[in-house]
Amino acid sequence: MVLLKHLRYDQKLMLKNNFMTSVCSMFWFRNDLRLLDNPGLVEASKLGEVFPIYILDESIPSFFKQGKASKIYLHYSLEQLNESLSGKLNIYRGDAQKIIFELFSAHTRIKNIFWNLCYDPWQFHTDQIIEKKLGKLQISCKIFNGSYLWNPQDIKKEDGGHYKVFSAYQKKVYTIEPRKPLSLSKHIQFIKDENNRTTLQDLDLLSLxxxxxxxxxxxxxxxxxxxxxxxxxxxxxxxxxxxxxxxxxxxxxxxxxxxxxxxxxxxxxxxxxxxxxxxxxxxxxxxxxxxxxxxxxxxxxxxxxxFPELPWKNFKAQFDNFPWTYHNEYFEAWKSGNTGHPIVDAGMRELLQTGYMHNRVRMIVASFLVKNLMIHWSYGQDWFWERLVDADLANNSASWQWVAGCGADAAPYFRIFNPTLQGETFDPHGHYTKQFLPILNQLPSQYLFKPWKASAHLLKQAGIVLGENYPFPIVDLKFSRERALSAYTAC
Ligand SMILES: Cc1cc2nc3c(=O)[nH]c(=O)nc-3n(C[C@H](O)[C@H](O)[C@H](O)COP(=O)(O)OP(=O)(O)OC[C@H]3O[C@@H](n4cnc5c(N)ncnc54)[C@H](O)[C@@H]3O)c2cc1C
The missing domain is CATH 1.25.40.80 (Serine Threonine Protein Phosphatase 5, Tetratricopeptide repeat)
Structure with missing residues (x-):
């Protein structure tokens, strides 16, 4: 018989793991596609083997379903995760609730389930339902926070209310030290579901x-x-x-x-x-x-x-009466980067090409949509949702509402960005704008952000024919600014 005291530490751990092979826990990956500093996974691994799953949940209401760019990013991210799990990520597609319960029936060795919280309202609500049902079946379910430094439930004002102003919230959270990152045992054993035939390709995430x-x-x-x-x-x-x-x-x-x-x-x-x-x-x-x-x-x-209605309802009710307009032609011009305002068009084309847009430019294009075009912020939010690889329900809706002036601690509505001045100030050499609008490469820099002001001769020299290879501006900045301001005053 081998005496325990003669074994090295790693041999003891292996022995301990083998001894525990009878305990197997399911770990449900969601928006935590990593092995390190993953609280739910770390805790699951402490009990023995781990059955790692990812479910493309088709029961999600369409409003919350991922956009096309996110899906592409997700595909490649899952591919990497599967690689770091040595190909043992168990992938499923369908109704997440149903699949979880079917897995428990099919694999009686699995005794527990662990996951990290997602705060999207629909997911948060569904998690509570699943947790309750698991409890009825006496299946242990442990839930952790792996995505945020501070639990939204834990941060309260002195009077018990919630913060609505960023600076006050920041001051408060700075008084609470976040936990340190967690490491994961190298000896963790992942279990593959040999009966499952669904592969990453079957999720059809690469639709574009x-x-x-x-x-x-x-x-x-x-x-x-x-x-x-x-x-x-x-x-x-x-x-x-x-x-x-x-x-x-x-x-x-x-x-x-x-x-x-x-x-x-x-x-x-x-x-x-x-x-x-x-x-x-x-x-x-x-x-x-x-x-x-x-x-x-x-x-x-x-x-x-x-405020779970944030993705579709004005945070400030005053904006419920705002006289938004909708003009399909303008919206399409905005989406495709054809407004005739170069910094706006460069941003929208960056989005189309890369699935990303720089933050300053996100603010400029958003202000242009909601203020100069007076189109409701939800249209912009939806387009970003579809096309951003980083589309995030909370960041996207809070940011759109912030720019539109109707959000918490938002930019005042009357602060309307002038895209020409913004371009001149923040892209002074035009490197960014020319990268995404190469048609303007030869235009002298003093006209880069207002090509409509260049003489016919200069435009010809630069190879630009307004209305043909680059559009005339779809709105006049002065007129649209004044229209937005009077609409704001009236609401
Ligand atoms: C209209 C609009 C829509 C937006 N939609 C999204 C979105 O869907 N998803 C998203 O992640 N960000 C969104 N943002 C915020 C911001 O533009 C991006 O987070 C940032 O540009 C990402 O680039 P980065 O990682 O290089 O940022 P960095 O400047 O390096 O910032 C580091 C991190 O901080 C966070 N962050 C930065 N700025 C913000 C912000 N204003 N609000 C919240 N978090 C922020 C991001 O997670 C970012 O990765 C939006 C901003 C606007 C104005």
């Missing part, structure tokens, strides 16, 4: 065939790549972030939004990595600003948690 090749060339996917993105950002772009983040041509931001949305990286890992280098980096203002963006993400989720 021509487009996914492009997305593939702009993005790298999965947990390892997210860590790489983070470290490259910290080393190369954190210093100077506060100012540089506003210039779309600078590429100074982290580009971590899709990774955060799908949980390829956790905010805890980001928080910890930033704090580790804080002492050696002499850029405290940049650090604070970057962390404040991470906190904006928390705040958006917090708002949606306490």
């Amino acid at each position: 065939k021509n487009w996914n090749n492009k997305i593939e060339s702009y993005w790298t996917f999965g947990e390892k790549s997210a860590q790489k993105k983070l470290y490259t950002f910290l080393q190369c772009n954190l210093a100077g972030y506060k100012k540089g983040r506003d210039y779309p041509g600078n590429q100074q931001t982290s580009k971590l939004s899709a990774s955060l949305h799908f949980g390829e990286i956790s905010p805890h890992q980001i928080w910890e990595a930033v704090h580790k280098i804080r002492q050696e980096m002499l850029c405290e203002e940049d650090i604070r600003h970057f962390l404040s963006e991470i906190i904006w993400r928390e705040f958006s989720c917090y708002l949606m948690f306490h």
Whole structure:
């Protein structure tokens, strides 16, 4: 007989794991497509073997279903996750509730289920139903928070109410230290469902065939790549972030939004990595600003948690009477990047080509839609939902409402961006605009953001024929600004 005290630590662990093979727990991956710092997975692994599942839930109401760009990103992210699980990710498609209960009936060895919370209202509600039903069947169900630094339920004002102003929320959360990232045992055993025939391809996530090749060339996917993105950002772009983040041509931001949305990286890992280098980096203002963006993400989720109608209802009821207009031709011109206002068109074409748009430009195009065109923010929100790889219900709706002026702690409605001035200020050399609108490459920079003001001679020299290879502006900026302001005053 082998004496336990003579075994090395890893041999003891293996023995312990073998001893525990009778306990098997299901882990349900959702927006937490990573192995490290995954609280639900860590806890499941402590009990023995893990049966990892991903379900493409077809019972989701269409409003909450992922958009086309997100699906493409999800496909490649799942591919990476499956690789890090040595091909043992069990993939299903259908009604998530039904599938979970069928799996429990088919695999009697599985005794528990673990998952991390999703705060999208529909998912949150469904989770509670599943938890209740599991409880009735005496199946243990453990739920964790893996996606946010602070649980929206836990953050309250002194009077017990909820924060509606970002600065006050930020001040509060800074008093609560987030937990440290968690590690995962290397000896964890993942179980493959040999009877399951569904593969990643069967999820049909690559519906826009021509487009996914492009997305593939702009993005790298999965947990390892997210860590790489983070470290490259910290080393190369954190210093100077506060100012540089506003210039779309600078590429100074982290580009971590899709990774955060799908949980390829956790905010805890980001928080910890930033704090580790804080002492050696002499850029405290940049650090604070970057962390404040991470906190904006928390705040958006917090708002949606306490105001679940955020994706479709004005946060400020005053806007319910706003006289929105809808003009299909203008909306189509906006979507395709053909408004005749170069910074708006560059942004919309960046979105179409890459599934992403720089934050400053998101604000400009959104302001243009809701203020200059006076089209309801929900149209813009839906288009972003369809086309952003980082489409996120909380961030998208909170941001659209913020720009439209009807959100919590929103930009005042009367602050209407002038796209010409915004372009001149934030893309002074035109690098960004010309990248996505190469037709304007030869236009002298003083006309880049207002080609309609260039002389016929200059336009000819630059190879531009307004109305043919680049549109005339669809609205006059002065007129549309005044129209928006008087509509606001009247509502
Ligand atoms: C109209 C509009 C719609 C938007 N829709 C989305 C969306 O669907 N999904 C999304 O993730 N972001 C959205 N944003 C916020 C922001 O534009 C993106 O998060 C950011 O551009 C992503 O780039 P990054 O990762 O390089 O950001 P960084 O500047 O590197 O910021 C780091 C992280 O902080 C978070 N963050 C940054 N800015 C914001 C913000 N304003 N609100 C909430 N979180 C933020 C993101 O998770 C981001 O990855 C939207 C903004 C606007 C104006």
